[in-house]
Amino acid sequence: MSGKAVEFAKDNGARFVEELKALLRIPSISTTPERAGDVRKAAEFVAEGLRAAGMENVRLIETTTATHQGHPLVYADWLHAPGKPTVLCYGHYDVQPPDPLDEWKSPPFEPEERDGNIYARGAVDDKGQMWMHVKALESLLKAEGKLPVNIKVIVEGEEEVGGEGIAAFVREHGDVLKADAALVSDTEMFAPELPTLCVGLRGMIYTELEVRGAATDLHSGMYGGAAPNPFVALAQIIAKLKDETGHIAIPGFYDGIEAPTADELKAWKSLPFDEEHYRKTEVGSTELTGEPDFSVLERTWSRPTMDVHGMPGGFTGAGAKTVIPAKALAKISFRLVPGMAPEATFEKYRKFVEGIVPKGTQVTVRMIHSGEPIVVSTDNDYIRAAKEAMAEVFGKETVFVRGGGSIPIVGDFVRELGIPTVMMGFGLPDDNLHAPNEKFHLANFHRGIESIVRFFGLVGGA
Amino acid sequence: MSGKAVEFAKDNGARFVEELKALLRIPSISTTPERAGDVRKAAEFVAEGLRAAGMENVRLIETTTATHQGHPLVYADWLHAPGKPTVLCYGHYDVQPPDPLDEWKSPPFEPEERDGNIYARGAVDDKGQMWMHVKALESLLKAEGKLPVNIKVIVEGEEEVGGEGIAAFVREHGDVLKADAALVSDTEMFAPELPTLCVGLRGMIYTELEVRGAATDLHSGMYGGAAPNPFVALAQIIAKLKDETGHIAIPGFYDGIEAPTADELKAWKSLPFDEEHYRKTEVGSTELTGEPDFSVLERTWSRPTMDVHGMPGGFTGAGAKTVIPAKALAKISFRLVPGMAPEATFEKYRKFVEGIVPKGTQVTVRMIHSGEPIVVSTDNDYIRAAKEAMAEVFGKETVFVRGGGSIPIVGDFVRELGIPTVMMGFGLPDDNLHAPNEKFHLANFHRGIESIVRFFGLVGGA
Structure with missing residues (x-):
């Protein structure tokens, strides 16, 4: 039954892209409190898109509570395929902050097409991929008048800030989202033209480490040598957290880790991965770092790690200020x-950390947000259908990989709803996620819609 | 001859304070390029004050060259005391940035009197103390019609950014500033009511350490474990620069250091210094830090040290951004x-640093500015006159101390002009230099003017 819908998607592809651009123009940065209005605008845009597609029961679900200033969820469903499975489509309409702004070739919220790509913050993560879901549903509903499966859609606006709102909703109203499997398009293909399913994700804890020394900022000339320096203290702590081989020194940190199976490791070895090409074109550093006993794919997919994202405090302007700041902060995350x-x-x-507090300082460790690591068994019908759908569209065998990033909701779907998630993503390794010049390859946007249409068809047994 | 001038200063004290407030209202932050206009305004204010005092040849001297964007010097003189020594009065009219702004009890550029103090950025460092010189000269010239010595005045606007302009001027036009001794009021008293002369200063190098890892900002989920993290690299470098006892690990760093004399160390031991009181009221940390084999006074006066002032780069906003930044910076200074x-x-x-570059990173070390350490012999007539003048005003024996901060110009006066500098300062240890709520004790402003009047008198043999 997917033929007509695929046709419809092709005929309407240009319009789909224009709609996506309109969505990309909304700076829905969920971590920036001043952008709350824009975040809501993006939610309303998505709701309107679902309504126009022909979905039913479209509504915003508020997530703000007494203790949480949240952004709305967008819900929709179409449940007129009795006897067929129900697939829960998930995506997010919020985006990362665009800084550093001066490194963007075109403004982050003015989408621009260049060389077959669309450049904008959120192009691939995740507005572009979420919009594929909406457009696949529209193509089926407009071309066929119905869907081959039952569908529920949930789109959140807090993915980039930990997803507290949706986590609470899944926990407390799991019945609303009851389904047989989830479909998430928020990952990437292993290489251009290589259909890829992601079957594992790292979890994370995102923390703030705050060090306080003196009661007030001090002049480093007058007090340097006797007053504690919070940045030096942070440096000492960070240097002790991870040694120079990339090994994390926290006692018990690696306890209980489940290594990938021998089969999985063997499959990873056969992937088209050129470490030198990866270093040069993706990372661009003089060398790669990390645990020497593990391959790069293991280091980024199946090994935990630690990163420092920023160290606010003190004097950060141009020129010189000889201050010993009273406090300094490090934003530190661990991938699990x-x-x-x-x-x-x-x-x-x-x-x-509390056992290695440098002399004269007081240290506070705060959890900002967290997400659990997950692995999906490849031995189920939904993964098999997704594998076949992508292989049909790309004309190539689909590979299984893992992702190093975190999509906390996938863990919630397993734990709270007891359903497997199909992570069918169409990003490319050089899409600059969370970085300047984020892009989405437009051919993949269209192939993504077609893959999703076919996936629903296969799941529905059409 | 100083009686009438002292009387004049007392009668006009309230006006002097009001004038100082007007000067403090000018946000002459020399490190902030956008404040260049305000810095010049402060220079013109000082020039006008010198003219009104009765000084001659008052003029601004530009310091901008092809390679240096500078702030003007203010020059003035009065040279009608033949046979008498010439004293060069030095001060600076530029100030440190006021951040963090939210910790000020009253706005930094709206001077406010509270409990006998005047609160504002620059109150004591150095606008208030520099203004004492101007007002001492005015008091002598208005009350006596002449000065007991020849006077040259040079006031700079780049002290807080390294003083490149005045250094070049002293080097190239030393004849203009030719004098027998310099008077600098940019230091503090060891304790309230304790007249103090500073006879040594630490030097410094202020540097930036830049670490580059990946070619662009990367997502820590996708690349964490394989991509170098510039903040982790900076932490490793900083932790290696200084060990946890405060010892700096750079080879040869301590070579050639001249320790204080046994007499000087003995005199320091007799100063009213209570380490626990200092820790509690001045530093406010749980413990003091630094080299355990040296006293706090040695650690801050006669031992070199290292401090980190800020670590710009990456994500510093509220919330979470999972970025591995392409580069990060540390502002690091050493006191010499x-x-x-x-x-x-x-x-x-x-x-x-170049020998300990962490894997996968590239490190650049930049010198931002520097100043030489100095010691002044106490065995000269100017120091003796200053000692006596202060003792008269405060009714107490004057003590000799050193300062941990840097006043690079004092080194230039020694090296280029071959003259000793009298560092007669009236700040107090809790004046919050370079920090929020900087203040100047108003009684000391007035006693400072009287001390300077008497100092000129004693030098002139009146």
């Missing part, structure tokens, strides 16, 4: 792999 | 003591 629990890992980290 | 040369120390530091 199967076998590691966020809370327990945070406790080990906190305990370790 | 007699026997250490800025350039040679910088070279040792640069070489050491």
Whole structure:
């Protein structure tokens, strides 16, 4: 039954792109409180798109509570395929902050097409990929008048800030989202033209480490040598958290980690991965870093790690200010792999840091947000259908990979709804996620819509 | 002859304070390029004050060259005391940036009197103390019609950014400033009511350490574990520069250091210094830090040290951004003591850092500015006159101390003009230099003017 819908998607592809551009123009940066209005605008845009597609029961679900200033969820469904499975489509309409702004070739919220790509913050993560879902549903509903499966759609606006709102909703109103499988398009293909399903994700804990020394900012001339320096203290702590081989020194940190199976490791070895090409074109550093006993794919997919994202405090302007700041902060995150629990890992980290507090300082460790690591079994019908759908569209065997990033909701779907998630993503490795010049390859936007249309067809047994 | 001038200063004290407030209202932050206009306004205010005092040849001297965007010097003189010595009065009218703004109890550029103090950025460092010179000269010239010595005045606007303009001027036009001794009021008293002369200063090098890892900002989920993290690299470098006892690990760093004399150390021991009181009321940290084999006074006066002032780069906003930044920076300074040369120390530091560059990163070390350490012999007539003048005003024996900060010009006066500098300062230890709520004790402003009037008298043999 997918033929007519695929045809419809092709005929309407140019319009779909123009609609996506309109969505990309909304700076829905969920971490910036001043952008709350824009975040809501994006939610309304998505709701309107679902309505226009022919979906039913479209509504915004508020997530703000007494303790949480949230952004709305967008819900929709179409449940007129009795006896067929129900697929829950998930995406997010919020985006990362665009800084550093001066490195963008075109403004982050003025989408621009160049060389077959669309450049904008959120182009691939995740507005562009979420919009594929909406357009696949529209193509089926407009061309066929119905869907081959039952569909529920949930789109959130807090993915980039930890997804607290949707997590609470899944926990408390799991019945609303009851389904047989989830479909998430928020990952990437392993290489251009290589259809890829992601079957594992790292979890994470995102923390702030605050060090206080003197009661007030001090002049480094007068007090340097006797007053504690919070940045030096942070440097000492960070240098002790991870050694120079990339090994994390927190006691018990690696306990209980589940290594990938021998089969999985063998499959990874056969992937078209050129470490030198990756270093040069993706990372661009003089060398790669990390645990020497593990391959790059293991280091980024199945090994935990630690990163420092920023160290606010003190004097950061141009020129010189000879201040010993009273406090300084480090934004530190850990990526977790199967076998590691966020809370327990945070406790080990906190305990370790509290045991190495530099002289004269006081240290506070705060959890900002967290997400659990997950692995999806490849032995199920939904993964098989997705594998076949992508192979049909791309004309190539679909490969299984893992992702190093976190999509916390996938863990919630497993834990709260007991359903597997199909992570069918169409991003490319050089799409600059979370970085300046984020893009989405337009051919993949269109092939993504077609793959999703075919996936629904295969799941529905059409 | 100083009686009438002292009387005049007392009668006009309230006006002097109001004039100072007007000067404090000008946000002459020399490190902020957008404030260049305000910096010039402050220079013109000082020039006008010198003219009104009765000084001659008052003029602004531009310091901008092909390679240096500078702020003007203010020059004035009065040279009608034949046979008498010439004293060069130095001060600066530029100030430190006021951030963090939210910690000020009253706005930094709206001077406010509270409990006998005047609160504003620059109150004591150095507008208030520089204004004492102007008002001492005015008091003598208005009350006596003449000065007991020949006077030259040079006031700069780049002290807080390294003083490149005045250094070049002293080097190239030393004849203009030719004098027998310099008077600088940019230091503090050791304790309230304790007249103090500063006879030594630490030098410094202020540097930027830049680490580059990946070619562009990367998503820490996708690349964490394989891509170099510039903040982690900076932490590793900083942790290696200084160990946890405060010892700097750069090879040869301490070579050639001239320790204080046994007499000087003995005198420091007799100063009213309570380490626990200092820790609690001045520093406010849980413990003091630094080299355990040296006293706090040695650690801050006669031992070199290292401080980190800020670490710009990456994500510093509220919330979470999972970025591995392409680059990060650390603003790092070293305080130097007699026997250490800025350039040679910088070279040792640069070489050491270049030998410990973390894997996958590229490191650049930049010198932002520097100043030489100095010691002044107490065995000269100017120091003796200053000692006596202050003792008269405060009714107490004057003590000799050193300062941990840097006043690079004092080194230039020694090296280029071959003259000793009298560092007669009236700040107090809790004046919050370079910090929020900077203040100047108003009683000291007035006693400072009287001390300077008497100092000129004693030098002139009146």
